[in-house]
Every structure is written in structure tokens, then in C-alpha cells.
Amino acid sequence: MKAIHMYGAGDVRSIDVPDPALENGTDAIVRVVRACVCGSDLWPYREMPAGADGQAMGHEAIGVVEELGRDVHGLRRGDLVVMPMFAADGTCGFCREGAPYGCERITFFGRAGFAGAQAEAVRVPFAAANLVRVGAEADDALLASLLTLSDVMGTGHHAAVVSGVKAGDTVVVVGDGAVGLCGVIAAARRGAERIIVLGRHRDRTDLAREFGATDVVSERGEEAAQRVRELTAGTRGAHAVLECVGTEEATATAIAVARPGAGLARVGVPHYPAVPQAMTAWVKNLRVGGGPTPVRAYLDELLPDVLDGTIRPGRIFDRTVGFDGVSGAYAAMAGRDALKVLIAP
Amino acid sequence: MKAIHMYGAGDVRSIDVPDPALENGTDAIVRVVRACVCGSDLWPYREMPAGADGQAMGHEAIGVVEELGRDVHGLRRGDLVVMPMFAADGTCGFCREGAPYGCERITFFGRAGFAGAQAEAVRVPFAAANLVRVGAEADDALLASLLTLSDVMGTGHHAAVVSGVKAGDTVVVVGDGAVGLCGVIAAARRGAERIIVLGRHRDRTDLAREFGATDVVSERGEEAAQRVRELTAGTRGAHAVLECVGTEEATATAIAVARPGAGLARVGVPHYPAVPQAMTAWVKNLRVGGGPTPVRAYLDELLPDVLDGTIRPGRIFDRTVGFDGVSGAYAAMAGRDALKVLIAP
Numbered sequence: 208m209k210a211i212h213m214y215g216a217g218d219v220r221s222i223d224v225p226d227p228a229l230e231n232g233t234d235a236i237v238r239v240v241r242a243c244v245c246g247s248d249l250w251p252y253r254e255m256p257a258g259a260d261g262q263a264m265g266h267e268a269i270g271v272v273e274e275l276g277r278d279v280h281g282l283r284r285g286d287l288v289v290m291p292m293f294a295a296d297g298t299c300g301f302c303r304e305g306a307p308y309g310c311e312r313i314t315f316f317g318r319a320g321f322a323g324a325q326a327e328a329v330r331v332p333f334a335a336a337n338l339v340r341v342g343a344e345a346d347d348a349l350l351a352s353l354l355t356l357s358d359v360m361g362t363g364h365h366a367a368v369v370s371g372v373k374a375g376d377t378v379v380v381v382g383d384g385a386v387g388l389c390g391v392i393a394a395a396r397r398g399a400e401r402i403i404v405l406g407r408h409r410d411r412t413d414l415a416r417e418f419g420a421t422d423v424v425s426e427r428g429e430e431a432a433q434r435v436r437e438l439t440a441g442t443r444g445a446h447a448v449l450e451c452v453g454t455e456e457a458t459a460t461a462i463a464v465a466r467p468g469a470g471l472a473r474v475g476v477p478h479y480p481a482v483p484q485a486m487t488a489w490v491k492n493l494r495v496g497g498g499p500t501p502v503r504a505y506l507d508e509l510l511p512d513v514l515d516g517t518i519r520p521g522r523i524f525d526r527t528v529g530f531d532g533v534s535g536a537y538a539a540m541a542g543r544d545a546l547k548v549l550i551a552p
Numbered sequence: 553m554k555a556i557h558m559y560g561a562g563d564v565r566s567i568d569v570p571d572p573a574l575e576n577g578t579d580a581i582v583r584v585v586r587a588c589v590c591g592s593d594l595w596p597y598r599e600m601p602a603g604a605d606g607q608a609m610g611h612e613a614i615g616v617v618e619e620l621g622r623d624v625h626g627l628r629r630g631d632l633v634v635m636p637m638f639a640a641d642g643t644c645g646f647c648r649e650g651a652p653y654g655c656e657r658i659t660f661f662g663r664a665g666f667a668g669a670q671a672e673a674v675r676v677p678f679a680a681a682n683l684v685r686v687g688a689e690a691d692d693a694l695l696a697s698l699l700t701l702s703d704v705m706g707t708g709h710h711a712a713v714v715s716g717v718k719a720g721d722t723v724v725v726v727g728d729g730a731v732g733l734c735g736v737i738a739a740a741r742r743g744a745e746r747i748i749v750l751g752r753h754r755d756r757t758d759l760a761r762e763f764g765a766t767d768v769v770s771e772r773g774e775e776a777a778q779r780v781r782e783l784t785a786g787t788r789g790a791h792a793v794l795e796c797v798g799t800e801e802a803t804a805t806a807i808a809v810a811r812p813g814a815g816l817a818r819v820g821v822p823h824y825p826a827v828p829q830a831m832t833a834w835v836k837n838l839r840v841g842g843g844p845t846p847v848r849a850y851l852d853e854l855l856p857d858v859l860d861g862t863i864r865p866g867r868i869f870d871r872t873v874g875f876d877g878v879s880g881a882y883a884a885m886a887g888r889d890a891l892k893v894l895i896a897p
Contacts, residue, residue: 301788301812308837309788309812369839443646443654467646467654477834481826489822492653492843494714498834 209530209552210326211264213248215257219264219537221530227322227330232278235334237270237290241354242324242550243524244536246384247476248317252537265325265550266292266316267357269350272338279334287345288338289510290324290331291502292316292358297336305504324357325533327552339506343514351521351549352513355389359547360520361502362474363389363451364509367397369496370447371470374398377442379435380420381461382451383411385523385547386474388418390449392518395419403438403445405431405460411546414522428456432463442466450497455479462488462495473497524549554875554897555671556609558593560602564609564882566875572667572675577623580679582615582635586699587669587895588869589881591729592821593662597882610670610895611637611661612702614695617683624679632690633683634855635669635676636847637661637703642681650849669702670878672897684851688859696866696894697858700734704892705865706847707819708734708796709854712742714841715792716815719743722787724780725765726806727796728756730868730892731819733763735794737863740764748783748790750776750805756891759867773801777808787811795842800824807833807840818842869894 210224227236242265251262272286282288294314295302301309314332317323322330331338341353352360363386372378378399380390383406394402395418403422404415412423424434439445444466450458453475461471462484473482474497482488488495512518527549528536536548555569572581587610596607617631627633639659640647646654659677662668667675676683686698697705708731717723723744725735728751739747740763748767749760757768769779784790789811795803798820806816807829818827819842827833833840857863872894873881881893 304813306813306837308835311788369837443656468649468651473834477830479830481828482830482833482840483826485822485824485827488827489818489843490653492651492714492841492846494839494841495827496837496839498837501837 208327210323211530211533212261213251213255213264214261216253216255218257219252219534220261221533222261227328229274229276230330231332232276233333233335234276235272235279235282235331235338236274236328237268237288237331237338238273238328239268239270239324239326239552240287241350242268243354244533244540244548244550245358246386248537249541250476250478252541263321263323263326264317265323266318267354267359268324268329269354269357273328275334281335282338282340287341289341289353289356289506290329291337291506293499294332294337295503296333302336305501307501307503308499325550337503339503339510348521351524352519354549355520355523356502356506356509356513358500358502359385359523360389360392360509361505362386362500364393364505365500366390366449366451366472366474366497367393367447369470369472370449371494372397372399372447375400376446377401377439378403378447378449379445379461379464380404380449380451381457382406382475383408383415384451387449387451388415388523389520390451391415391418391420392520394449396512396518403435408543428460432460435464439464439466445469449474451475453478455483459483462493465491465493467491470494474500523547527551553672555668556875556878557606558596558600558609559606561598561600563602564597564879566878567606572673574619574621575675576677577621578678578680579621580617580624580627580676580683581619581673582613582633582676582683583618583673584613584615584669584671584897585632586695587613588699589878589885589893589895590703591731593882594886595821595823597886608666608668608671609662610668611663612699612704613669613674614699614702618673620679626680627683627685632686634686634698634701634851635674636682636851638844639677639682641678647681650846652846652848653844670895682848684848684855693866696869697864699894700865700868701847701851701854701858703845703847704730704868705734705737705854706850707731707845709738709850710845711735711794711796711817711819711842712738714815714817715794716839717742717744717792720745721791722746722784723748723792723794724790724806724809725749725794725796726802727751727820728753728760729796732794732796733760733868734865735796736760736763736765737865739794741857741863748780753888773805777805780809784809784811790814794819796820798823800828804828807838810836810838812836815839815841819845868892872896
């Protein structure tokens with residue numbers, strides 16, 4: 208089958224690999240219907256040393272169940288399923304607490320040697336615990352939205368949950384990438400009254416407004432913080448801040464615009480060694496959280512809203528490619544020509 | 553009256569200053585019955601540049617109401633009261649939310665030009681909102697415990713609240729100073745099953761055991777983290793971590809010993825520019841909080857437990873001085889000869 212592997216910075220290839228096969232009784236083989244490129248895939252695309260061994264890519268997919276191990280219950284061949292970005296065993300203490308990122312048997316797709324979801328098919332461990340049946344017919348638009356439940360919409364939701372967004376809040380979303388836009392959706396969904404998005408790409412911030420953003424701040428760094436402080440003078444900053452970039456500057460801005468007692472979620476993979484502004488965050492008594500999204504734990508809540516059209520996160524995809532176009536998709540996303548690229552095998 | 557002022561590193565003096573007077577109708581004048589030296593007072597004691605203007609010191613006190621402004625209701629002259637370490641207006645949105653550290657009219661005693669509580673008397677703004685009547689007779693031991701409610705016991709409690717300590721948890725307390733010991737009390741009070749304290753002063757860790765600590769780790773840095781990981785292998789780290797030192801090393805250790813999904817409170821005044829281990833904290837989805845303690849918000853909960861002897865935080869005081877002995881008290885605490893010094897004017 209075809210699969211996308213990365214061999215170094217800027218070097219993404221569609222190659223032929225053996226079809227995945229069941230290895231354990233709890234496995235399933237899923238034929239991928241839609242996959243996509245994640246913002247986090249762009250970090251290795253910029254930084255990965257060139258080397259002989261390629262890394263299978265991709266951790267976001269929806270697909271159809273093709274094969275089931277003998278111990279998998281609750282799923283049938285032919286089911287359309289959402290595949291969370293990592294698989295956990297579903298039975299350990301962490302999984303039962305809704306914190307599957309702590310599971311010792313975790314499998315991150317497309318990371319550290321595991322097979323990826325940017326492929327025609329993927330083996331999913333602990334399938335019953337991870338795969339979620341869609342249970343409905345889906346057109347292209349709905350498939351796109353369902354795909355976002357595999358990671359990016361869940362991640363925006365995670366940011367809103369961790370930062371504690373509640374009805375009536377003033378919320379700041381730092382970043383107008385795919386995660387930031389999903390953060391806007393999530394904040395609006397939880398009843399935020401005011402949603403200020405920090406971004407400078409007009410097409411993205413326009414989409415943010417359609418998703419519920421009430422204000423756009425296009426400045427960066429201290430200027431952005433100053434502008435947000437003006438906008439939020441009445442509440443002395445934001446009740447909740449969603450840091451959706453992963454840089455030190457974005458994190459410093461997030462801390463600067465938070466009101467005392469605010470929650471701050473950093474859901475961009477951090478590309479900085481230490482969280483800046485330790486004293487400012489302390490003086491404000493901020494609660495700072497965030498990390499890998501427990502996608503599976505959120506699916507029961509988010510899937511119905513996607514199915515009935517309450518939220519339409521699939522609108523973040525602005526380009527669709529086949530496997531031959533994936534290399535170009537990485538380049539387009541890295542060059543900010545594309546927001547997020549859908550892969551339709 | 554006598555008051556303690558600091559003029560530079562190592563230079564603490566008992567001087568004569570004018571008696572405080574009512575300035576606003578919401579003020580009270582409190583005659584100080586007990587005050588003390590805070591670990592945070594030791595930072596300027598080590599670092600303050602020598603200068604002409606002294607800084608009034610002290611933010612922890614209990615005392616007797618001596619004068620009341622005309623707008624103060626609910627208090628009477630002669631009332632024994634606990635004075636929270638800062639005064640807020642009690643009416644703004646932040647105060648009503650239990651987050652008085654966000655109040656725009658906040659007064660930090662003994663900081664940035666405000667009068668301090670290491671004095672024979674102190675003016676307390678917004679007295680009705682801040683002072684809490686003890687409503688009971690108190691002997692020396694009870695006075696000492698009541699005094700801790702002014703800051704240090706509240707701060708230990710804040711650490712337990714922010715880190716989310718709950719019944720049955722495994723908790724790590726980093727630091728065996730006064731705040732750390734109060735953190736042990738607070739964790740035990742909330743039902744922690746296992747409390748591991750990191751400290752190397754035998755008299756302090758012995759007291760920690762009396763307060764409820766189940767394990768003592770005397771190693772530091774990575775060795776301490778390794779030892780805690782061995783002790784907590786069953787839970788993959790601590791459910792809650794209370795960082796009660798304020799250094800980068802202590803914070804890194806706190807992050808290292810936290811289990812995935814844990815809460816971490818840093819309540820030591822941070823003496824580091826950035827919170828270390830940004831990636832480790834992210835991968836574990838830690839919730840990191842902490843800051844100035846909203847003492848007043850906790851008093852309704854903690855005061856009854858002190859009055860009925862459920863908790864005896866006053867045991868942290870291991871020396872008592874009058875005003876003439878305060879300079880020596882700073883030196884003793886800075887030199888680790890004393891844990892925490894009580895001032896009995």
C-alpha cells in the first residue's frame with residue numbers, strides 16, 4: 208500500500224510499504240478514508256536531520272474497519288470510525304480517569320517508529336477502546352469534520368477545557384492556525400461571550416469570525432498584549448487563554464493577556480525549553496495546563512455536535528490532495544499557502 | 553511605636569515610627585499581638601541593595617482591634633482578629649470570586665512602601681472585608697496557630713487546593729520550610745494517603761512526619777526525583793505536587809515527580825525567570841498553578857480547624873523574640889538555625 212514517510216527536513220515521500228496486518232487479538236485494520244497533515248508534522252518537516260530510515264507520518268484519520276482481531280467487541284467490518292491520534296489500552300487507571308496520555312501502552316501513530324495514518328491503511332491497537340463508530344452516512348463535508356475529531360478539533364476542545372472556558376467568559380485564542388480556529392469553535396461552543404483571536408492571516412481570521420470570534424488582533428508580541436489589554440480593560444484580561452502556537456513568544460503573550468486567576472492552556476507542541484514569565488504567571492495565580500489531547504475521552508461529547516452540524520470544523524481544510532500530492536501539501540502548509548490539507552486516498 | 557524596617561541585605565532594625573492612624577472610614581487600627589518573619593522576607597534580606605529609605609517589614613499578624621473607621625461593620629474594639637497578608641476591597645469582581653489577589657485596591661503589607669505587620673500596630677484597609685474575628689480565648693499555643701492563618705498555613709492550604717489534593721492521593725511536598733510543613737498539614741487534612749516530603753533538615757522532616765508525612769526524601773535534584781519515582785512506581789508519580797521553595801531546581805524536581813495529569817502548585821515566590829521542563833510538563837498534561845494566597849477566602853474553612861485543635865500549625869515556630877530580637881531572628885532564619893520565628897511584642 209501507499210504510505211507517507213519523511214526522510215529529513217523538506218523530504219516527504221509517498222512510498223510503497225507492506226499492508227498492515229493484525230498482530231494482537233485487540234487490533235483492527237482500518238482502511239483510511241480521510242487523513243491530513245498536522246501542524247505538528249511541520250516541526251520535523253523543518254528540523255528533521257536527513258537519515259536513512261524514514262519515519263511514517265500521520266496521526267489523524269477516519270476510515271472503515273477492514274479486519275478485526277478476535278478480541279475486539281463492539282465493532283464490525285465496514286464500520287466508519289474515527290481514529291484518535293493515539294491509541295491507549297482503555298483499561299488502566301489513567302484510561303479510566305480520562306487521562307489516556309498516561310497509559311503505559313500508548314501508541315502514538317506516526318511517531319517514534321509507529322506506523323502512520325497518512326497511509327492507505329493503519330493497524331490500530333486496542334481497537335475497541337479507541338475507535339469510535341460514526342453510525343451515520345457522511346458526505347465530503349461531514350467526512351472532513353469527522354476527521355477533525357481525530358485530533359485538531361479535540362485539541363481545540365482540550366484547550367477550552369483545560370483553560371476552563373465557561374459561559375459568559377472573555378477568551379483569547381493565540382494563533383490562527385487549525386488548532387486556534389478549532390479553539391475558537393470550542394470556546395464559542397462553551398458559551399464564551401467574547402472571543403479575541405490573535406492572528407494575521409486575513410483568510411484565517413475571517414474564518415475565525417465565522418466560527419464565533421468577536422475580535423481580531425493582528426499585532427504580535429507586546430503590541431498584541433497591549434491591544435488585548437485595551438479590549439479587555441473591563442475584565443482586566445481574559446478569563447481563559449488558549450495558546451495554540453507552541454512558541455515562547457506566543458506563550459508569553461498568552462500569560463500577558465490573562466486576567467488574575469485565569470486558566471491558560473498551551474496545546475501547541477512546545478518548542479521552547481521553559482515557560483516564560485514565571486513571576487507574572489505567579490502574581491496572577493494563573494492555572495497553566497495543556498498537553499497531548501485525550502481525544503477518545505472527548506469523542507462522546509463532540510461527535511454528536513459534528514453529526515448534527517452544530518459545529519463544522521471541517522471547514523478548516525482548504526485543500527485536498529491524493530497521496531501524490533502530500534509532499535506538496537507539506538510544502539504548502541509550511542509556507543502558509545495552505546491552512547490544513549486533507550488527504551483523500 | 554516600634555516597627556521593623558529593612559535597609560539593605562542583612563540590615564534589619566527596630567526603629568521608632570509614628571503610630572498608625574485611621575485614614576479612611578473603612579480602616580481599622582490593629583494592635584499586633586503576634587507577628588512573625590516569612591521565608592519571603594529572607595529574599596530581600598539576602599538581596600536588597602543598601603539605600604537610604606527603609607522598607608517596613610512583615611505581613612503576618614494577629615492582633616486586637618484598637619480603632620475602627622466609621623464605615624466598618626461587624627467588628628468591635630477589643631476583638632482578637634486574624635489579619636490576612638494582604639488587604640483587598642472585598643467588593644470587586646475578583647474579591648467576590650474568591651480571587652482577591654486580582655483586586656485593584658490591594659494592599660500588600662510590608663511591601664513596596666506599605667506599612668508592615670512587624671510592628672506594634674498596623675492600619676488595615678477595608679477592615680470589615682479582611683479581618684476575621686477569632687471569637688475565642690487563646691493561649692500561647694493557639695495564638696501561634698492562629699498567626700499562621702495570616703499567611704503560611706493559608707499558603708500550604710493554597711498549594712493543596714491548587715494542586716488538587718484529594719482523599720487517597722499520593723502527594724509530594726518539595727521543601728521542608730514553614731510553607732512545606734503547612735503543605736503537609738493541608739495535604740493530610742484533605743485526606744492524602746501518602747505524603748512524601750523532600751527535605752534534608754532532620755528536625756523539620758521529623759515535624760513533617762508528626763504532621764502526616766509518610767516518607768522523607770533527603771536527596772536533591774535528579775537523585776530526589778529518582779527516589780520519588782521508586783517510591784511512587786505504583787501510581788507512576790504523585791497525583792499532586794506542592795512546590796514550596798521557589799527555586800528553579802525545586803520546580804524541575806516537582807515536574808519530574810508528577811504523574812501524568814497531576815496538579816502542581818508552586819507557592820514559593822519564584823526566583824527563576826521561566827518554569828523549567830516545558831516539554832515534560834506538557835507531555836504529562838500537568839496543571840501548574842500557584843501564586844499569592846487568597847488568605848481571606850480560606851479563613852472560614854481553616855479557622856474552625858485551628859480553634860478545635862484539628863490542626864496545630866503553630867508548632868512550626870521554634871523561636872520567639874521581642875522587637876529587639878527581630879534582627880537576630882532574620883539572621884537565624886537565613887542561616888537555617890531557626891525554622892520560623894514568632895514575634896511577641
